[in-house]
Amino acid sequence: MNSTDINPSSRLWKLAFTHKTLMIFSCLFSILSVITSFIPFIAIYFIVCEIIMSISHQTELNSELIINNGWLAFIASALAIFFNFLALCLSHIVAFKTLYNLKYNFIRYLSCLPLGFHTNHSSGELRKIVDDDIEKIEQFIAHQLPDMIGSFASPVVILVILAVFDWRLGLATLVPIILAYIVLISGYRRKDIKTNQQELQKKLIEMSHASVEYIRGIAVIKAFNQTFFSFKRFNESIKAYQLYCLKFIYCFKYHMACFILLLNSIYLFIVPIVILLISDTDDYANFILSAIFYLIFSLGLPAPFFKLIYVTQGFQKAVKSVQNMDEVLNTPSLCEPQEGLQVKSYDIQFDNVCFSYRDDPTSNSTDSNKVLNHISFTAKQGEITALVGLSGSGKSTISLLIPRFFDPDEGHITIGHVDLKQMNSDYLLSLVSFVFQDVFLFKQSVINNIRIGKPDATIDEVIAVAKAAQCHEFIEKLANGYDSIIGSDGIHLSGGEMQRLAIARALLKNSPILILDEATAFADPENESKIQLAMKALMKNKTVIMIAHRLSTIKDADKIIVLDKGNIAESGTHEQLFSNKGTYYKMWQYYQQTLDWQMHDSNMSETNYEAQISYQQEAENV
Numbered sequence: 176m177n178s179t180d181i182n183p184s185s186r187l188w189k190l191a192f193t194h195k196t197l198m199i200f201s202c203l204f205s206i207l208s209v210i211t212s213f214i215p216f217i218a219i220y221f222i223v224c225e226i227i228m229s230i231s232h233q234t235e236l237n238s239e240l241i242i243n244n245g246w247l248a249f250i251a252s253a254l255a256i257f258f259n260f261l262a263l264c265l266s267h268i269v270a271f272k273t274l275y276n277l278k279y280n281f282i283r284y285l286s287c288l289p290l291g292f293h294t295n296h297s298s299g300e301l302r303k304i305v306d307d308d309i310e311k312i313e314q315f316i317a318h319q320l321p322d323m324i325g326s327f328a329s330p331v332v333i334l335v336i337l338a339v340f341d342w343r344l345g346l347a348t349l350v351p352i353i354l355a356y357i358v359l360i361s362g363y364r365r366k367d368i369k370t371n372q373q374e375l376q377k378k379l380i381e382m383s384h385a386s387v388e389y390i391r392g393i394a395v396i397k398a399f400n401q402t403f404f405s406f407k408r409f410n411e412s413i414k415a416y417q418l419y420c421l422k423f424i425y426c427f428k429y430h431m432a433c434f435i436l437l438l439n440s441i442y443l444f445i446v447p448i449v450i451l452l453i454s455d456t457d458d459y460a461n462f463i464l465s466a467i468f469y470l471i472f473s474l475g476l477p478a479p480f481f482k483l484i485y486v487t488q489g490f491q492k493a494v495k496s497v498q499n500m501d502e503v504l505n506t507p508s509l510c511e512p513q514e515g516l517q518v519k520s521y522d523i524q525f526d527n528v529c530f531s532y533r534d535d536p537t538s539n540s541t542d543s544n545k546v547l548n549h550i551s552f553t554a555k556q557g558e559i560t561a562l563v564g565l566s567g568s569g570k571s572t573i574s575l576l577i578p579r580f581f582d583p584d585e586g587h588i589t590i591g592h593v594d595l596k597q598m599n600s601d602y603l604l605s606l607v608s609f610v611f612q613d614v615f616l617f618k619q620s621v622i623n624n625i626r627i628g629k630p631d632a633t634i635d636e637v638i639a640v641a642k643a644a645q646c647h648e649f650i651e652k653l654a655n656g657y658d659s660i661i662g663s664d665g666i667h668l669s670g671g672e673m674q675r676l677a678i679a680r681a682l683l684k685n686s687p688i689l690i691l692d693e694a695t696a697f698a699d700p701e702n703e704s705k706i707q708l709a710m711k712a713l714m715k716n717k718t719v720i721m722i723a724h725r726l727s728t729i730k731d732a733d734k735i736i737v738l739d740k741g742n743i744a745e746s747g748t749h750e751q752l753f754s755n756k757g758t759y760y761k762m763w764q765y766y767q768q769t770l771d772w773q774m775h776d777s778n779m780s781e782t783n784y785e786a787q788i789s790y791q792q793e794a795e796n797v
């Protein structure tokens with residue numbers, strides 16, 4: 176997939192000619208359409224000639240010649256439309272095939288990229304590539320490419336026709352066309368126009384981001400009563416775009432006006448030359464007829480040249496779209512082994528692992544702050560390994576390294592003594608189930624949301640896990656039970672209910688490694704004890720990594736790892752750590768105090784407990 180190092184315009188041509196035969200025929204039909212579209216002018220010229228000759232020579236009108244040329248003009252016009260239709264049909268077939276392939280490959284590629292890529296690229300940005308950019312490429316191939324080939328063929332046909340009758344008048348016709356292009360190109364080469372054009376593109380992207388951000392954040396905006404402030408930002412981005420649009424148009428107005436004027440006044444260049452040459456001509460009648468031809472022909476000339484501008488703009492937009500798409504496709508995916516290894520046991524081992532988040536997940540620079548420092552531990556199969564520590568100490572980061580959402584900067588992570596990098600990513604992901612604090616549910620039926628854990632699960636299997644995860648009861652109460660669509664028909668679940676659905680998903684997947692990141696954070700005390708029981712049975716013989724702020728939930732873990740600013744401060748069982756009287760002991764004391772305070776002051780939340788620990792630790796450091 177990373178074969179996109181060629182420049183964007185060459186790549187656009189390559190994409191357009193992926194289905195070579197169809198596209199070549201499309202171009203040929205487009206050229207035929209252009210050639211046939213000029214024939215009516217010649218036929219009309221012959222008709223006019225006949226009429227003038229018959230009047231001047233007082234001869235009978237050759238009606239056969241007039242009728243034949245009339246038919247020729249009609250058939251040529253019909254053929255021009257027909258050839259254009261064929262050209263567009265073929266180009267649309269190629270465009271839709273290309274559109275499908277590009278969207279499919281792009282979306283597939285997104286899933287192969289490290290998770291870090293997605294944290295650095297907004298969903299709005301990626302949506303724009305999938306919906307807008309790839310569709311611009313499709314439009315270019317479907318519409319503008321056949322037009323472009325036709326428009327490039329036009330000048331050649333025009334040149335030939337112009338030279339045939341009277342080269343002097345042909346030259347007079349060409350002069351305004353050449354002047355028009357000199358004026359237009361000089362406009363595009365102007366520095367201020369170039370800068371404005373680039374700024375215009377930037378403002379367009381900013382406006383698109385601001386609109387996506389405004390719509391996505393509407394709930395937060397309203398909750399904080401920031402409607403005016405946020406709308407102002409969005410409004411300003413529209414105004415900035417409008418400003419640059421006007422600036423660009425203002426700079427370009429004389430060039431464009433001259434271009435249009437010159438192309439529409441070709442006859443003004445022909446008439447003086449006719450007047451100048453007429454006195455020197457021997458064959459007066461023929462010369463007048465040629466002049467009439469050039470005057471008729473000049474009426475049809477501006478259209479293909481205006482079209483050329485429109486298709487050139489389409490080409491530039493499509494090239495920019497290819498560039499945007501390739502920037503993502505050129506991001507290296509996680510390297511995969513040729514033949515992935517499989518594991519026989521499920522102990523997870525971190526060996527001297529260091530990690531830091533980087534803006535560019537593919538760069539080797541490690542100048543950013545280290546989030547994990549030489550972490551080594553083993554989480555054994557059949558045991559619960561708990562990760563505790565203050566907010567930001569690196570607990571979630573450790574859990575994200577296990578399914579290779581990121582690769583460590585140093586050190587190795589193995590499952591069953593096999594390095595993660597030696598496994599295929601699909602296989603690795605099949606080994607791991609996640610339950611996050613933030614649950615993402617699809618706007619689909621409840622049953623399909625649970626089935627994500629195992630797409631071919633029977634309804635009985637789904638009900639069994641739903642019961643184990645304590646969600647069967649509330650699902651039964653929904654309007655359509657397991658077939659209720661989440662997010663529509665008034666089906667909205669509470670945080671605790673969503674979390675239990677996520678647990679049901681993980682239970683159904685039944686993978687040998689289970690990662691629970693604050694999995695019971697939203698559960699009420701009654702449900703929490705039920706979920707703990709259900710999970711205990713299902714955790715059997717699995718490697719469980721459990722992250723919890725509430726220390727009571729990890730008290731029975733086989734191993735507790737205490738993290739402090741990306742370092743392992745200590746590890747052991749609850750009893751061992753408690754008797755050590757180290758960091759864990761202090762955390763427990765603060766935790767107990769918080770619980771005591773909570774009893775006295777019901778306003779004290781568990782989040783305050785964290786703030787309390789930080790505060791007390793800072794006080795101790797001082």
Ligand SMILES: Nc1ncnc2c1ncn2[C@@H]1O[C@H](COP(=O)(O)OP(=O)(O)OP(=O)(O)O)[C@@H](O)[C@H]1O
Pocket residue numbers: 294532533546564565566567568569570571572573
């Ligand atoms: N995607 C990211 N990009 C950059 N930095 C990040 C990213 N995710 C986390 N961090 C930083 O890494 C550090 C560790 O974060 P992490 O989420 O692992 O901590 P945590 O112990 O799980 O915290 P919490 O208990 O609040 O979830 C923090 O300083 C955080 O700001």
